Structures are given as structure tokens and as C-alpha cells.
Amino acid sequence: MTPIAAGIIGSVFLLVLLFLGMPIAFVMMFVGFLGISYLASVHAALPVVANTVYETAAYYPYTIIPLFILMGSFAGGAGITAKLYGSFDKWFRKLPGGLGIATIAACACFAALSGSSVAAAAAMGTIAIPEMRRFKYDPALAVGVVAAGGTLSFLIPPSLGFVVYGMLTEQSIGKLLVSGILPGIVLSLAFIAVIVVKVKLNPVLAPATPGHVTWKEKFHALGGVWETMLVFVIVMGGIYLGFVNPTEAGAIGATALFIIVISKMKLTWRSLSTALLEATRISVLVLFLVAGANVFSYFLALSTIPASVSAWMAALQVSKYVVITIIIVIYLILGCFLDAISMMVLTMPVIFPVVKTLGFDPIWFGVVCVIMMEAGLITPPVGLNVYTLAGVVKDVPMSTIFRGSLPFLLAMIGVTILIAIFPGIALYLPSMMGR
Amino acid sequence: MEWGEVKKGIRRINYIVCAVGMAMIIPLMLLTFADVMLRGFFNKPIPGSFEISQYILAIFILLGAAYTQQVKGHVGVDFVTSRLSPRLRAVCEIVTTLLSLFIVAVVVWQGWVVGITEKAVSDQLRIPQYPFKLLVAVGGLLLWFELLIDLLGSLGKLRRSEP
Numbered sequence: 001m002t003p004i005a006a007g008i009i010g011s012v013f014l015l016v017l018l019f020l021g022m023p024i025a026f027v028m029m030f031v032g033f034l035g036i037s038y039l040a041s042v043h044a045a046l047p048v049v050a051n052t053v054y055e056t057a058a059y060y061p062y063t064i065i066p067l068f069i070l071m072g073s074f075a076g077g078a079g080i081t082a083k084l085y086g087s088f089d090k091w092f093r094k095l096p097g098g099l100g101i102a103t104i105a106a107c108a109c110f111a112a113l114s115g116s117s118v119a120a121a122a123a124m125g126t127i128a129i130p131e132m133r134r135f136k137y138d139p140a141l142a143v144g145v146v147a148a149g150g151t152l153s154f155l156i157p158p159s160l161g162f163v164v165y166g167m168l169t170e171q172s173i174g175k176l177l178v179s180g181i182l183p184g185i186v187l188s189l190a191f192i193a194v195i196v197v198k199v200k201l202n203p204v205l206a207p208a209t210p211g212h213v214t215w216k217e218k219f220h221a222l223g224g225v226w227e228t229m230l231v232f233v234i235v236m237g238g239i240y241l242g243f244v245n246p247t248e249a250g251a252i253g254a255t256a257l258f259i260i261v262i263s264k265m266k267l268t269w270r271s272l273s274t275a276l277l278e279a280t281r282i283s284v285l286v287l288f289l290v291a292g293a294n295v296f297s298y299f300l301a302l303s304t305i306p307a308s309v310s311a312w313m314a315a316l317q318v319s320k321y322v323v324i325t326i327i328i329v330i331y332l333i334l335g336c337f338l339d340a341i342s343m344m345v346l347t348m349p350v351i352f353p354v355v356k357t358l359g360f361d362p363i364w365f366g367v368v369c370v371i372m373m374e375a376g377l378i379t380p381p382v383g384l385n386v387y388t389l390a391g392v393v394k395d396v397p398m399s400t401i402f403r404g405s406l407p408f409l410l411a412m413i414g415v416t417i418l419i420a421i422f423p424g425i426a427l428y429l430p431s432m433m434g435r
Numbered sequence: 436m437e438w439g440e441v442k443k444g445i446r447r448i449n450y451i452v453c454a455v456g457m458a459m460i461i462p463l464m465l466l467t468f469a470d471v472m473l474r475g476f477f478n479k480p481i482p483g484s485f486e487i488s489q490y491i492l493a494i495f496i497l498l499g500a501a502y503t504q505q506v507k508g509h510v511g512v513d514f515v516t517s518r519l520s521p522r523l524r525a526v527c528e529i530v531t532t533l534l535s536l537f538i539v540a541v542v543v544w545q546g547w548v549v550g551i552t553e554k555a556v557s558d559q560l561r562i563p564q565y566p567f568k569l570l571v572a573v574g575g576l577l578l579w580f581e582l583l584i585d586l587l588g589s590l591g592k593l594r595r596s597e598p
Contacts, residue, residue: 021516022531023509030538049538050545054571058493060485063467066460066495244471247488251467258464276457280499281508287496288509337514382514 003039007303010035014296024342025285028292035299049295056291060247061173065286066279067250068158072114073275074257075228078264081123083224084109085131090213090221097199097206099135100145101192103128107149108188109225111156112232113257115163116282117377121150121385125392138205139396141198144404147385148191148411151374154340156184157236158250160286161370164341167290168348169362173246174239175430176366181236182425183367183415190411198407231256240433289345297349306350310357320358321420327351328372328416335376339384343376344369367426368416375412378405438587445580449501452577456498463491483560490557493567497574504581522596528589532582539579546571 001009014031018024029049036045056062075081088102088109095101103124110120124146132142154161157177166173199206235253238244244252261267300306313323334343355365377385380402390398419425466484474480503509511531516524550569556562 017531017534018512019515020527020531021511021513022534023504023511025509026535026538027511029542030534033538033541046541047545047549050542050549050571050575053497053542053546053575054493054549054568057496057571058489058567060489060492063463063488063492066492067464067467070460070464243475248467248471251464252471254464255468258461273454273457276460277453279460280453280457280495281503281506284496284499284503285508285510288500288503337512339510342510 003303004305004308006035006038007300007305010299010303011305024338024346025288025292028289028296028346032292032295032297032299036295036302039299039302048298049291052294052298053288053291056287056294061245062167062283062287062290064163064173064247064250065160065283067247067254068115068160068163069119069279069282070254070275071158071231071250071257072116072119072153073271073278074254074261075110075113076119076123077266077271077275078227078257078261079266080113080228080260081106081110081120082127084228085124085127087221087224089131089209090218093209093211093213095196096203096208097137097141097195098209099128099132099137100141100195100199100206103132103145104149104152104188104191104195107146108152108156108184109228111153111159111184112236113158113228113253114153115158115160117150117153117374118384118388119278120153121146121388122392124149125389129389129393132206135209136207140400140404141195141205142404143389143393143396143401144406144408145191145195147378147383147389147401147405148408150385150388151377151412152184152188152191154374154377155180155187155367155370157181158253159370160282161340161344161373162366163246164286164290164344165348165366165369168293168344169352169366171362171366175363175433177246178236178240178433179363179367179426179430180370181429183371183419186418186425187371187412187415190415191408194407194411227260231260240429242433286341289341293345293349300349306353309350310353313354314357320360323354323358324360324368324420327355328368331369331372332375332379332413335372336379337382338376339382340373340376344373361423361427363430364419364423364426367419371412371416371419375409378402378409442584442587445577445584446505449505449577449581453499453502456495459491459495463488466491483557483562486557486559486562490562490567493570497570498577500574501577501581504578504585520596522593525589525593525596529586529593532586532589536579536582536586539575539582543572543575543579546575 010031014027017027033045033049036048084106088105092098092101107120107124114120128146129142157180159180162176162180163173166176231253235249238249239246377383386401389401470481470484516527550565550572553565553568555564
């Protein structure tokens with residue numbers, strides 16, 4: 001058997017075990033181990049898995065993961081979500097679908113403090129959805145807005161999506177995080193545009209919220225936003241100017257929010273242990289996935305598949321934009337069945353060399369990948385944000401939530417095309433960075 | 436002793452071990468924060484904070500692995516299996532859990548072998564690496580027991596679904 005044949009058989013075996021429900025991290029370690037045993041020797045393969053687990057678990061840059069998750073938990077615990085929502089409601093009340101717009105804006109701001117989208121969807125779900133339903137918003141619109149808004153946490157830094165992409169492709173995590181800022185703003189605006197257009201076409205979807213807000217109240221409401229802005233500016237400013245590395249920025253952000261929670265007397269043993277358990281669970285999940293991916297990549301490298309596929313792709317006489325379109329379609333389909341991080345971990349060993357060979361900027365592709373990860377959070381049948389929201393609002397069926405988030409999925413695809421036409425949206429800020 | 440009690444005991448231990456590990460995240464956060472502040476304002480970074488951070492990460496990741504399995508945190512794809520009959524689903528669970536048990540056993544065994552022979556120390560504080568490397572074996576063993584509980588659970592499901 002040639003190495004390539006072994007690699008293909010290994011990959012098929014991996015897919016079979018995956019669909020039988022084996023945890024993805026263990027599948028990759030298992031198949032990787034068998035593959036290395038076959039292509040090198042059992043003797044060489046034996047220590048690989050244990051060594052990879054240790055090296056992944058004791059790698060300094062990865063300390064950023066628990067810190068980013070803590071930021072989100074502390075921000076949620078401090079009641080910042082409710083305050084953001086209240087402030088933006090006052091500003092956007094007169095616009096069509098004002099509460100929906102306020103939800104997107106609050107989600108975008110919360111995203112500037114939180115790295116995980118499920119936290120955002122859950123937190124906003126309990127605040128924004130009851131409000132929108134109280135004012136007789138269409139349920140599909142109300143829940144769809146929150147499901148889509150929650151995904152912004154993946155794109156707007158701090159973002160777990162960029163950290164994982166950076167880990168898998170050895171790109172600068174700092175540059176990736178900064179590259180997410182402008183696309184994040186563009187995507188938020190696109191979401192808002194979706195709401196405005198929908199409500200303009202069909203005003204019944206979102207009756208206007210009664211009550212006049214004076215300018216004095218509006219400016220007073222800005223007080224609800226300053227903490228968020230301050231923490232964001234310190235964290236991202238530190239990274240941007242090169243004063244701190246992303247991990248240190250994560251520690252500063254988490255400590256700042258920790259102090260805010262304590263100063264508001266909102267820290268209980270219960271909330272602290274929930275936050276820590278959450279941080280541990282997600283960090284373990286991500287790092288075991290990455291360790292599995294490293295073992296599997298080692299096997300794939302021995303099988304020479306990534307190099308062959310890249311060479312084959314490069315020799316293909318088609319436009320590189322056709323290839324990237326195919327990759328995006330593949331991600332949209334995979335996102336329906338896999339969770340966002342597993343999807344990246346499973347595909348990156350083969351896809352990334354191809355993208356690099358085609359001459360795409362790795363940072364730009366990172367932004368595209370993260371938008372695709374976001375899309376996976378709201379596509380049926382297993383969109384994670386939709387599942388989370390279905391747990392929060394029990395009287396809205398899951399199919400309604402999927403239907404409600406569909407227009408926002410189209411907005412994501414639209415923004416991806418926009419970024420393909422104007423790569424500067426993603427690349428301008430990182431190109432200006434201190435280091 | 437009843438199996439139910441043993442199971443409860445294992446889960447309890449795994450939870451406590453995870454709690455010990457996760458309590459280290461706050462010191463990790465404060466250490467990094469203090470390091471940046473002291474470096475920035477007084478030009479006096481905390482010596483070795485980099486390597487201490489690394490070791491703390493290793494502790495809470497490896498000690499948290501078993502608990503993460505307990506709450507089914509190691510994600511898998513249940514898109515196909517959730518559509519199968521309970522009996523077939525139990526069979527799938529048994530096969531995949533056996534394979535997981537195999538690979539985790541390799542990790543435990545080799546984690547011990549490479550850990551016990553590790554001579555390296557950290558660059559600045561000369562903290563030996565082997566105790567942390569041995570946590571691969573320790574955390575792996577706890578994870579293995581957690582998977583064993585899952586296996587017995589699936590076997591029970593299979594027996595109950597016997598026609």
C-alpha cells in the first residue's frame with residue numbers, strides 16, 4: 001500500500017468512526033496512532049500521543065483560552081449584557097425594528113468582551129427575547145436576531161475562533177484578533193440592514209416601541225457602555241500597539257472584569273465555580289481537539305496527502321477564486337453537521353496548505369474561516385446557538401429559530417463575498433500593527 | 436461493594452480533581468496580570484512567570500480531562516446515531532468507547548514511560564518537568580475510568596433493550 005492509499009483509508013476510517021459518535025479528539029488520536037504505526041513503526045507511534053497531549057497542554061500561548069472564556073463569564077456575571085441592551089434600546093428606539101437593532105448592537109459590544117458565542121446567545125436570550133416578545137415582535141425574527149447576534153462573538157475579538165485557527169496554522173494570534181475588528185463591524189451593520197429591510201417590507205413583524213426618549217436620557221444611557229469600551233480598548237489596544245502579547249491581554253481583560261464583578265458585589269461562590277468549570281471544560285475540549293489534530297496531521301504528513309493535494313490544486317487550471325468558493329461551500333455544508341471548532345480542527349491540515357499554495361493571505365483566510373464557523377452555529381440541523389436558544393425560549397420551536405436566522409446566514413455569505421472583493425476590510429488593521 | 440457506589444466514588448474523585456485544577460486559573464490570571472503591570476510600570480517582571488503559567492495550564496487541562504468526559508464535553512457527532520434504534524445506538528457507543536479506552540490506555544502507559552524518564556527542568560526557575568509530565572498518566576487514568584463507566588452504562592442499555 002502506498003502512503004497516499006494509507007492516508008485515504010485512514011481518513012475514511014476517521015469519518016466512519018466520527019459518524020458512529022466517537023468523540024472527535026479520540027478519533028483523531030486513534031486513527032493517527034494507527035496510521036503512524038503503519039507508515040513509520042509501532043515503536044515510533046507509541047510515545048507520539050502522550051507527548052503531543054503534554055506539549056499541547058503545557059504550551060504557553062494556549063493559556064489565552066481559559067482567560068478569554070473567563071472574560072465572557074465575568075462580563076455576563078456583572079450584568080453588562082442587560083446594561084448594554086438598555087442603552088442601545090434608548091438610542092435605536094425610533095428605527096424600524098429598534099429592539100432588534102439594539103440586540104445586535106448589544107451582542108456586538110458583548111462580543112468585544114467575550115470569546116464564546118454560546119455565552120452571548122444565552123445571556124442575550126434571557127434579556128432581549130422577552131422584551132421583543134412583550135412588544136409583539138414576530139417570534140422568528142426575535143429569536144433569529146439573538147441567534148445571529150450571538151455569533152458575532154466569534155468574529156469580534158476576543159475570539160476563540162481566531163485562537164483555534166492561529167493554533168492550527170501557526171499564524172500570529174494577535175494579528176488574527178485585530179483582523180476581526182472591521183469585518184465584525186461590517187457584519188453587525190449587515191445584520192442591522194437585514195432587520196431594517198425586513199421590517200420595512202413587512203411592518204407587522206416588529207411594531208414600533210412606544211415612548212419618547214429625550215437626548216438627555218440618551219446621553220445618560222451611554223454610561224452603560226463605557227466599561228465595555230474601556231476594557232476592549234485596553235485589551236485590543238495593548239495587542240495592537242504591541243505592548244502585550246494576546247495572552248497577557250487576556251489576563252488583563254479577565255482581571256479587569258473580575259474587579260468589576262467584585263466591585264458590583266455580584267461575585268458568588270456559585271457564579272465563580274460555574275465560570276471556572278466552564279473555562280476548564282472548554283479549554284480541555286479545545287486542547288484535546290488540537291492534540292488530536294496534531295497527531296492526525298503527523299500521520300497525514302507521513303502519507304504525503306496535504307502536499308499532493310496542494311500540488312494537484314496548483315496544477316489545476318482554474319481560478320483560485322473557484323477553489324476558494326468550493327472550500328466555502330464545503331464549510332457551509334460541514335457546518336451543518338460539525339461544531340465550529342471541530343470543523344476547523346478536522347479540515348485545516350489539508351485545506352490550509354492548499355489555500356497557502358494558491359496564494360491567499362493566511363490572515364484573510366482566517367477571517368473567512370471564522371465567518372464560516374459562525375455560519376455553522378445557526379445552520380440546521382445542529383446549529384449550536386439555535387440549540388442554546390431553544391433551551392432558553394421553550395415555546396418557540398427549533399424550526400422557527402432556524403427559519404428566523406436564515407436571512408442572517410445570507411448576510412454572512414454576503415459579507416464573505418465583500419471581504420473577498422475588498423480584502424482590505426480584513427487586512428488593513430493588522431497591516432498597521434506595531435509588530 | 437456495589438458498582439453504583441464505586442461509580443459514584445469515581446465521579447466524585449474526578450470532580451474534586453477537576454476543582455483542584457480549575458482553582459489554579461485565578462492565580463494564573465493574577466500572575467500574568469501582575470507580571471505585565473510590574474514590567475510595564477517598574478520594569479521588574481516576575482521571574483519565571485512564563486514557565487509557571489505553562490505548568491499551571493498543564494495541571495488544569497490534564498486534571499480536567501476526566502471531568503470533561505463526565506459532562507460529555509469531548510464533543511462527537513450524534514447526527515447519525517441519534518436516528519438509530521436504541522439497540523443499535525448502544526452498539527455504536529460500545530464500539531467507539533472501546534476504541535477510546537484503547538487509545539487513552541496508550542496515553543496512560545506512554546505518559547508514565549516518558550514522564551518517569553524526563554530529566555528536563557524549566558529554564559529560569561529550574562523546576563523539574565517530570566511531575567507535570569506524569570500528570571498525563573494521572574489525568575489519562577482518571578479519564579480511562581470515566582470512559583469505563585460510560586462503557587458499562589452502554590452495556591446496560593444494550594441488555595435492557597434486549598428483545
